[in-house]
Amino acid sequence: MTSNDADSSSMAALKLTDDQPKAEGAAPSTKPAKKAKEPKDQKAAVKSKADKPSQQAKKKMGEPELIGITVGKNEDLSEWYQQTILKGDLLEFTDVPGCYIYQPGSYRIWEFIQEFFNARIRKMGVKNCYFPLFISEANLQREKDHIEGFAAEVAWVTKGGKTKLEKRLAVRPTSETAMYGFYSKKIRSHRDLPLKLNQWNNVVRWEFKHPMPFIRSREFLWQEGHTAHMTEEEAGIEVRQILDHYASIYEDLLAVPVVKGKKTVNEQFPGAHYTTTVEGYIPAVGRGIQAATSHCLGQHFAKMFDIQVENPNQEVKEGEKREKLYVWQNSWGFTTRSIGIMILIHGDDKGLIIPPRVADIQVAIVPVGVNAKTTDADREKLYDDIKNIAATLEEKRVRVECDFREGYSPGYKFNDWEMKGVPLRIEFGPKDSAKSEITFSRRDQEGKGTMSLSDIGTGIPKLLETIQSDMFKKASDEYAEHRKQITEWKDFVPNLNQKNVVVVPHCATGECEDEIKKDSSGQVEGQEVDVRAPSMGAKSLCIPDEQPEEIKEGTHCINPKCSLASVDVMKLMPRKTI
Structure with a gap:
């Protein structure tokens, strides 16, 4: 299974100068x-x-x-x-480069994603399980094309204590080869199908390029689903269902717009029949980023691991045996890269901006107007009022934190909550109490507003949903603004230099894809590539599911060296993926 963190290209513009x-x-x-x-x-x-x-x-x-x-x-x-x-x-960093501590703030986001996704895949009949971290070398090597995609990143265990292992063990980079031997034993009849398992685990890919927390690391968290089906049609339906769920995680939870599509043959998962993907866009660098993938593996692994059943639809005479059919398999994965994408898209100069639906703390309440002249009784009353506000919101399932920290001014607390990306901050002091209202500040916008205390039970949850939708709209508008449809090669590199993701007609052949990558990486027919651009040139993201409404008959591939028509295929072509 392809990891979102496994893209071999490094992101120069976001390269950390030091992993520590x-x-x-x-x-x-x-x-x-x-x-x-x-x-x-x-x-x-x-x-x-x-x-x-x-x-x-x-x-x-x-x-x-x-x-x-x-x-x-x-x-x-x-x-x-x-x-x-x-x-x-x-x-937080550790003393092992590329391996990080997920603090509660980020791990809670991951838990929200787990809860969201689990609820949906369980309705599809998928069950969660767990397979071992270690894979034998013999097992990992069973599938040549598959392991070649990960060979340079596999971490190996060669000693147990002080004893050298007779056979080294791989730390899982993905679990196809670890799981499919079990599938071969488990699936004995067509009645055992479909078999749908998913696991939430960690994987290790010993990335030697510059690690980038969440985006590209040596150890990361993900879910990997592995399923087996009787027919290609059944497998294909599930591939798309999962892709829709991945898009929903990004758009409905993380407020991040994505484009759904199919990978080109050059970019699909090693050993897959085909790969579908959701692709995002990072405005700060003007590049696309692979967000999640859902693969139809076809019968490739089934043949490798001998996962087959008798044909239930074959009519046979007495004494005859039914023919054996190999099952159709899928695999799909979503990683903690999603958190990094969310940060890069929504964050601003003050720090994080967390969408309300995945914020561990949705509302922070800060007492104001308390000074040296405030009596203990007045302070206690104010704090009790704030606790009552919090209780009202908690009854409406709003996640609230009351900031009663001593020795910190309100201004300090405001900046602290802003830096942590809390979606909504409430200020409450004696003047607010006298007016029976609260003062609030949205993290995603400048300025303040007020709301009657009697309205907060309905008004605050509604406001949080407004913040969620506004964040998604802002990001969607920016993505749309930088997604340019072009048909002429002369416009290709200039649009990339303007931090755009371009949609182009393409013949969908690997040779043209390679030529475009090569020709967009240097001086080509008078077009000068931005000096800050990476030398690798453009790279395809996907063939979008939503094609442009009008593609003129006979429109040719964007590659001027190609004489083929585009056959109604358009690609998102960023300068380089993240």
């Missing part, structure tokens, strides 16, 4: 990050305020310093990304 955390990421409380340069007018404004510190500022002298995101997303995407995931408490 930088000082400000590893220990922000002990070694502050270097501040980004400020415009002169901004420096002057800051200096002016600093010349006359207010009484309130003096009280904050002993307050812990909040170290926010110190670099803009468009200024240095790599550094921004690293700071965002570390300071947003999503992930």
Whole structure:
């Protein structure tokens, strides 16, 4: 099964300069990050305020310093990304390069994805299971084409304690070869079909390029589904059902738009009959990214592992045996790469922006207006009111956190929750209490609003859904704006240089695909490739399911060296996938 993290291309524009955390990421409380340069007018404004510190500022002298995101997303995407995931408490580095700690903030997102997907595949008759982490070398080597796709990334165990193993063991890069021996034993009759198993596990692919947390790592989390069917038609129906579920995870949970389609022969999973995919787009770098894949494996693995049944539809005479038929198999996988895609698309210069449906904390309530003159009784009453607000929201299944931390100013708390991407922040103080209302701030927008206390039970859940839909619309509009349909080669490279994903007519032959990749990587017929572009050239993402409405008869392949008509095939062709 293809992993979303297994794309062999590296992403130069997002390359982390060092796999280990930088000082400000590893220990922000002990070694502050270097501040980004400020415009002169901004420096002057800051200096002016600093010349006359207010009484309130003096009280904050002993307050812990909040170290926010110190670099803009468009200024240095790599550094921004690293700071965002570390300071947003999503992930932490370890002493093993490419292997990371998933903190509760990110693991909760993964749990929401699990819950969403499990509910849907169980309706399809899929059952969860677990297979061993280790695969024997003999088993892994049974399928030549398959293992060649992973050979360079397989991690091997050669010793057990102090004893050298007689036969080394592979740490699973995927589980086809680990599972299909069991399928051969389990499937004895057509009555045993379909067999539908899924496992949530970790896999290891010893990526030697620059690891990028969530996006490309040596160990990552995923689900891998493996199913066996009687016919190609049954297998094909499931492939598309799963692809629809993957698209729903991105669009309905993560607020990330994707394009569904089919991989070209050059890009499909090794050993597959065909591969379907959902493809995203990262505006910050203008490149596509493989988001998830669902494969029809055909009968290839069934023949390799001797998974066959008697033909139930064959009419036979007494004493005759029915012919044996190989089953049709599928495999499909979705990984924690999805979290990285979500971060890259929605995050801003302040840090994370988490869609409400996958946010561990949807609403943070911050007390305001509390100062040295506030009596204990007034403070206690205010806190009780905030707890009542939280209780009202929790009854409506809103995930709420009351921020009663002592020694931190409201401003510190505001920045902290913004950096962590909490969708909605509520401010509540004596003035709000007197008006019987709350003040709120949406993370995805600037500005503040108010809402009556009597309305929060219905108003806040509705507002969270509005935030979810607005985030998806914003990302969808940006993707659509950068998806350009072109038919002439002269427009190909210029559109790529403008950070667009281009939709082009194509003959769907591997030779033309290779030529386009080669010819878009350098000087071609007066077209100069952007000097910041990778040398590998354009790479196809997919043949989209939704084809352009009008393709003129006789439209030729985008490759000027090709004389074939496009046969109504259009491809998304980014400069390079992530």
